[in-house]
Amino acid sequence: MTVNGPVLHMINIKIGATAxxxxxxxxxxxxxxGVSLTLARGKVLGLIGESGAGKSTIGLASMAYGRGGVxxxxxxxxxxxxxxxxxxxxxxxxxxxREVTYVSQSAAASFNPxxxxxxxxIESCLTHGVMDRAAAEKRAVTLFxxxxxxxxxxxxxxxxxxxxxxxxxxxxxAMALCPKPDLVVxxxxxxxxxxxxxxxxxxAIKEAIRDTGVAALYITHDLAVVAQVSDEIxxxxxxxTVEWGTTDQIINxxxxxxxxxxxxxxxxxxxxxxxxxxxxxxxxxxxxxxRSVPIDVLKNVSVEIAPGRTLAVVGESGSGKSTLARxxxxxxPPSRGRIRxxxxxxxxxxxxxxxxxxxxxxxxxxxxxVAMNPRQTVGTIIGRPLEFYFELRGAERDKRVQELxxxxxxxxxxADRYPAELSGGQKQRVCIARSxxxxxxxxxxxxxxxxxxxxxxxxxxxxxxxxQAQENxxxxxITHDLAxxxxxxxxxxxxxKGEVVRxxxxxxxxxxxxxxxxxxxxxxxxxxxxxxxxxxxAHRKMESAGN
Amino acid sequence: MSRxxxxxxxxxxxxxxFFFVAIxxxxxxxxxxxxxxxxxxxxxxxxxxxxxxxxxxxxxxRMIYGAQVTIFIATMATALSFITGSILGFSAAxxxxxxxxxxxxxxxxxxxxxxxxxxxxxxxxxxxxxxxLIVVMGLLDSTRVYRLARAVAVDIAVMDYVEAAxxxxxxxxxxxxxxxxxxxxxxxxxxxxxxxxxxxxxVSTLSFLGLGVQPPLADWGGIVKENKDGLVYGISAALLPAxxxxxxxxxxxxxxxxxxxxxxxxxxxxxx
Numbered sequence: 001m002t003v004n005g006p007v008l009h010m011i012n013i014k015i016g017a018t019a020x021x022x023x024x025x026x027x028x029x030x031x032x033x034g035v036s037l038t039l040a041r042g043k044v045l046g047l048i049g050e051s052g053a054g055k056s057t058i059g060l061a062s063m064a065y066g067r068g069g070v071x072x073x074x075x076x077x078x079x080x081x082x083x084x085x086x087x088x089x090x091x092x093x094x095x096x097x098r099e100v101t102y103v104s105q106s107a108a109a110s111f112n113p114x115x116x117x118x119x120x121x122i123e124s125c126l127t128h129g130v131m132d133r134a135a136a137e138k139r140a141v142t143l144f145x146x147x148x149x150x151x152x153x154x155x156x157x158x159x160x161x162x163x164x165x166x167x168x169x170x171x172x173x174a175m176a177l178c179p180k181p182d183l184v185v186x187x188x189x190x191x192x193x194x195x196x197x198x199x200x201x202x203x204a205i206k207e208a209i210r211d212t213g214v215a216a217l218y219i220t221h222d223l224a225v226v227a228q229v230s231d232e233i234x235x236x237x238x239x240x241t242v243e244w245g246t247t248d249q250i251i252n253x254x255x256x257x258x259x260x261x262x263x264x265x266x267x268x269x270x271x272x273x274x275x276x277x278x279x280x281x282x283x284x285x286x287x288x289x290x291r292s293v294p295i296d297v298l299k300n301v302s303v304e305i306a307p308g309r310t311l312a313v314v315g316e317s318g319s320g321k322s323t324l325a326r327x328x329x330x331x332x333p334p335s336r337g338r339i340r341x342x343x344x345x346x347x348x349x350x351x352x353x354x355x356x357x358x359x360x361x362x363x364x365x366x367x368x369x370v371a372m373n374p375r376q377t378v379g380t381i382i383g384r385p386l387e388f389y390f391e392l393r394g395a396e397r398d399k400r401v402q403e404l405x406x407x408x409x410x411x412x413x414x415a416d417r418y419p420a421e422l423s424g425g426q427k428q429r430v431c432i433a434r435s436x437x438x439x440x441x442x443x444x445x446x447x448x449x450x451x452x453x454x455x456x457x458x459x460x461x462x463x464x465x466x467x468q469a470q471e472n473x474x475x476x477x478i479t480h481d482l483a484x485x486x487x488x489x490x491x492x493x494x495x496x497k498g499e500v501v502r503x504x505x506x507x508x509x510x511x512x513x514x515x516x517x518x519x520x521x522x523x524x525x526x527x528x529x530x531x532x533x534x535x536x537x538a539h540r541k542m543e544s545a546g547n
Numbered sequence: 548m549s550r551x552x553x554x555x556x557x558x559x560x561x562x563x564x565f566f567f568v569a570i571x572x573x574x575x576x577x578x579x580x581x582x583x584x585x586x587x588x589x590x591x592x593x594x595x596x597x598x599x600x601x602x603x604x605x606x607x608x609r610m611i612y613g614a615q616v617t618i619f620i621a622t623m624a625t626a627l628s629f630i631t632g633s634i635l636g637f638s639a640a641x642x643x644x645x646x647x648x649x650x651x652x653x654x655x656x657x658x659x660x661x662x663x664x665x666x667x668x669x670x671x672x673x674x675x676x677x678x679x680l681i682v683v684m685g686l687l688d689s690t691r692v693y694r695l696a697r698a699v700a701v702d703i704a705v706m707d708y709v710e711a712a713x714x715x716x717x718x719x720x721x722x723x724x725x726x727x728x729x730x731x732x733x734x735x736x737x738x739x740x741x742x743x744x745x746x747x748x749x750v751s752t753l754s755f756l757g758l759g760v761q762p763p764l765a766d767w768g769g770i771v772k773e774n775k776d777g778l779v780y781g782i783s784a785a786l787l788p789a790x791x792x793x794x795x796x797x798x799x800x801x802x803x804x805x806x807x808x809x810x811x812x813x814x815x816x817x818x819x
Contacts, residue, residue, distance in 0.1 A: 033548055063644045091759055137649040143673070329714055330714075331710070331713075350713065350714070353716075355716055358714065359716075360713060362714075363711065363714055365711070367707060370706050370707045371708055372706065372708055373709040373725075373730065374707045374727070374730065375729035375730055376725075376729075384715070385715060388715060388716070388717070434711075438715075
C-alpha cells in the first residue's frame with residue numbers, strides 16, 4: 001500500500017476506562033490524555049514510561065483496540081491517511097493483521113500451543129489474501145533466516161513448546177512481519193527474556209526492521225533498550241507526553257527533569273564494605289534437586305554472608321538462584337551439604353527449625369501483591385510477626401506497627417488499608433516492614449525490584465541500604481539485573497546452570513579477567529548510549545571469527 | 548448494593564418469604580399439623596384456602612409445617628456438609644501428601660456411587676429420625692464440597708503469602724482459617740446456594756420414597772406421596788407441594804446465580 005505522508009498520525013487522542021475500586025462506586029478514569037504523535041515510513045518510535053503511563057494503551061490504539069473495557073474517547077488515529085476510528089468494524093478487520101501488526105510481551109502465552117508455528121506465522125497472510133500459501137511459507141522461511149532462527153527451513157514445523165522463549169519471541173516477530181505490514185507495534189518484546197537472550201532478539205528485531213523498511217512503535221520501560229532500536233523516543237507519564245525528541249537528544253541532552261531522572265537512574269554505585277570476620281550464614285557444598293526430577297538444580301554451592309553485608313546472587317532464569325533461596329529457607333531440603341546460621345547448624349527441613357531460626361531468617365518476594373494476603377490489612381500483615389514472635393498485643397503492637405511504617409517511610413493512615421489500595425512500591429515496602437518486624441539477622445530478597453518501575457525500584461534499594469545501616473541486617477540479594485547488583489552488593493556470586501561460576505568481593509568479580517559466562521553476562525547488559533548494540537555484536541563476531 | 552439485578556431481587560423476595568413462613572410456621576398455620584378439619588380432598592374454599600388432603604387435614608397448614616421441616620433439614624445438612632467438606636478440603640490442600648491422597652481417593656469412592664442409592668441403603672438399615680437424616684445427607688453432600696474446597700485451596704496454597712506464613716512458622720490452623728478461608732469464601736458462598744437446593748430436592752425425594760421424614764411429621768416430599776393417588780381423580784393436592792419445591796429451588800438459584808456472577812467477576816477481572 002503506497003500512500004504518501006506518515007504511516008501513523010495520532011491527533012490529541014484520549015483513552016478512558018471505568019475503574020471498579022473495591023468498596024466504592026465505579027468511576028471513569030483517563031488513561032491517555034491528549035497525546036499526539038507522527039510516525040514516518042520506515043522509522044522507529046520508542047514509547048517509554050513506567051507502568052500506568054499509557055504506553056501499551058497508545059500502542060494498541062494504533063489498531064483502534066482497547067484491552068478489557070478500555071475505549072478511545074477522543075481524537076483521531078490516522079493510519080495511511082485514513083481515520084481508522086471512523087472505518088467501522090469491517091475497516092478495522094481489514095487493517096488489523098494487514099497494515100498494522102502486533103508483537104506482544106509474552107510470546108509463550110500468545111501462541112496457540114496446539115498448532116505448528118508455520119500455520120500461525122502465515123495465518124494473517126492467508127486470511128487477508130496477501131499471498132498464497134506457497135509464497136507465504138517462502139516468505140516465512142526467509143524471515144526465519146533473517147531473524148537468525150536455527151534451521152529456518154524446518155523451524156515452522158515445530159510446536160511452540162519445542163522452541164525456547166527467545167526463539168518464540170523471534171517467531172512472533174516473523175509473524176508480525178509476514179503480511180508486509182506498514183506498521184508493527186512491539187509491546188515490550190524483550191522484557192520477559194534473560195539479558196543474554198535479549199541481546200540476540202534485539203539485534204534480530206533491529207535488522208528485520210531495517211531490511212523490511214517497516215515503521216515500528218517500540219514500547220518498553222527500559223530506556224537503555226529503546227535507545228538501541230529507535231530513531232525517536234517519546235517519554236510518557238500518567239497518560240501525557242513528557243518529552244518527545246530524537247534518540248540522541250533524549251539520551252544525551254534530556255530537557256525535562258523526569259527524563260533526566262530516568263536517564264540517570266541506573267548509575268548508582270554502592271561503595272563496598274570491608275569483609276567482616278564472622279559470617280552469619282555459611283552454605284557449604286549444598287546440592288539439591290526437586291522431587292521426581294533426576295537433575296541436580298544446585299551443584300556443590302558454597303557461599304557465605306557476613307552480618308550487615310549484602311551478597312548478590314546473579315544469573316539468568318533457570319540458573320538455580322531461587323532454588324538456593326529455597327534450600328536456605330528449608331522449603332527444599334538439600335540432598336547434600338550443610339548450612340550454618342548465626343553460629344549454629346541449621347536443620348535442613350523447615351519442620352526441624354526453632355522459632356528463632358525462623359524469626360532471624362526472613363524473606364521478601366518478587367511479586368509483592370501475591371506475597372500479602374489480599375484480605376488482611378497492612379496492620380495485620382505487619383502486626384502478625386510481632387504477635388507471633390514477640391507476643392505483642394493491642395496498643396503495644398499498634399505502636400510498633402506504626403514505628404515500622406515510619407521506618408519504611410509510609411507514615412500514618414496506612415495500617416487500615418488493604419494491599420489492593422497500595423501502589424506497587426508501597427506494597428514492596430510493606431513486605432520489607434513485615435520481614436523487619438521479626439528483627440532478622442538475614443533477609444533473603446528474591447528479585448524484589450524486578451517487578452517495579454526504575455524510579456520506584458531505586459527508592460526500594462535506597463531504603464534497603466538505609467535499613468541495613470540501621471539494623472545491621474545481612475541480605476542475600478537474588479537478581480538478574482547487574483545494575484541492581486552494582487547499587488547494593490558487597491560481594492557477588494554468579495550462578496550458571498546450578499553452579500557458582502564466580503564468587504568474591506564485588507570489586508573482584510566485576511573486574512577482569514573474566515570467565516566466559518561472566519563476560520557474556522556483563523557485556524549483555526544494555527548500556528544507555530547510542531551504538532552500544534552494534535559494538536557488542538561486532539565485538540562478538542570478531543571474537544568468534546578469531547577462535 | 549444498588550446494582551442488584553431484577554432476577555436476584557425476585558429470588559431474594561421469594562427466598563425470604565419461604566424462610567419467614569418456615570420460621571413462624573406455628574403462628575401462621577390456621578390449623579394444626581395433624582388436625583382433621585374437614586372432608587377428604589375438599590375443593591379450595593374460604594375455610595380451607597388450598598383444600599384438604601387425603602384424610603381431611605388442611606393442606607395449607609400442612610404445607611406451612613412442611614416448609615419448616617424441609618427447610619430445617621436442608622439448612623442443617625448443608626451447614627454440616629460445608630463445615631466437614633471445606634475443613635477436610637482445605638487441610639488436604641495444605642497438608643498434601645498421603646493425607647491428601649487417602650482423603651481424595653475416599654471421596655472419589657463415595658462419589659462414584661450414586662448418592663441417592665447410597666442414602667437409600669444407609670437409611671433402610673437405620674432407624675430414620677431427623678438427626679440421622681441430616682447426618683447422612685450432610686456427609687454425602689460434603690464430598691462435593693470437599694472437591695470444590697480442595698480445588699480452590701490448592702490454588703491459594705501455592706501463593707507467596709501462604710509460603711510466607713509457613714516460613715514464619717505458622718500452624719496448619721492459622722494457614723487454613725486466616726490465610727486460605729477468607730480468600731476461598733466467595734466461591735464457597737456461591738456453592739452454598741446450589742448445595743442447599745440439592746439438599747431440598749434430596750430430602751423431598753427421600754420422603755417421597757418413604758425413607759425420609761416419617762409421620763406424624765410431614766415435609767413437602769411426604770405430602771406429595773400422601774396425595775399422589777388423588778391425581779387419578781383430578782385432585783391437584785399433590786401438585787401444590789411439588790410446586791413449592793420448584794419455586795424454592797428457582798428462587799434460591801436466582802440468588803446463587805447473582806452471587807456467582809459477582810464472585811467470578813472479582814476473580815477474573817471485569818469487562819473483558
